[in-house]
Amino acid sequence: MSLTKTDKALIAAIWAKVSTQADSIGTEALERLFVSYPQTKTYFPHFDLHHGSAQLRGHGSKVIGAIGDAVKDIDNLESSLSKLSELHAYILRVDPVNFKLLSHTILVTIAAHFPAEFTAEAHAAWDKFLTKVSAILTEKYR
């Protein structure tokens, strides 16, 4: 499942909107993850995960920032995500199932904030993109 030229254009267009509120979108996606899928909180016993927590905001910002970097380097995802891929494989070891869950809550958050731009085609492109990012981040697991 590779990204077409059209996909890449749609991904960039949505990112242009997301980047105007990147931190709050990243934070909201994480909040949605922890509320809908409480088991994901097990990876953050050291965090205050309440709404408004500085740690939640910091981490949301980090995650969305990494996604933004991926968008900017979309033709080189394997190499641009290489360090993060190692981090997730050897240090974080987040079970692969959770990447689908976070991908979903990112899409929900984008849909909630930018319904007009989040057309069916944009939705498809972002779903493909996040699936690809997830695959790269779990590639070195074993």
Added chain:
Amino acid sequence: MVHFTAEEKNAITTIWGKVNVEETGGEALGRLLVVYPWTQRFFDSFGNLSSASAILGNPKVKAHGKKVLTSFGDAVKNLDNLKGTFSKLSELHCDKLHVDPENFRLLGNVLVIVMAAHFNKEFTPEVQAAFQKLVTGVANALAHKYH
């Protein structure tokens, strides 16, 4: 069995009361077919599914989306007995339609995304969580009679 708290039931019924079943059904089914094109395998008789706009404008897709979401409305009215409510439909999806239950999970999540797009801020993380429980409950109920 899935249990809904009073708050979850309230969140679900409040939002559902504002849903345009016809439009939302068509949109959710349409997006399923666009985002996950392999799901088109069940709809050979639907005619033109060659592009996103063809799919979303296709009258058969809209009609079927409405049918599916109307049935979903039964779930909202029977939150305490999803398995019983969908028993016959479960048999139908297994024995006659031969639909992989994974498709129910895909459609459920697409529906959540469509609702987020419609309700924006009102579709809070807590409201979403209640609906995630609902779509999972419905997917499991529809898969329950598979053999």
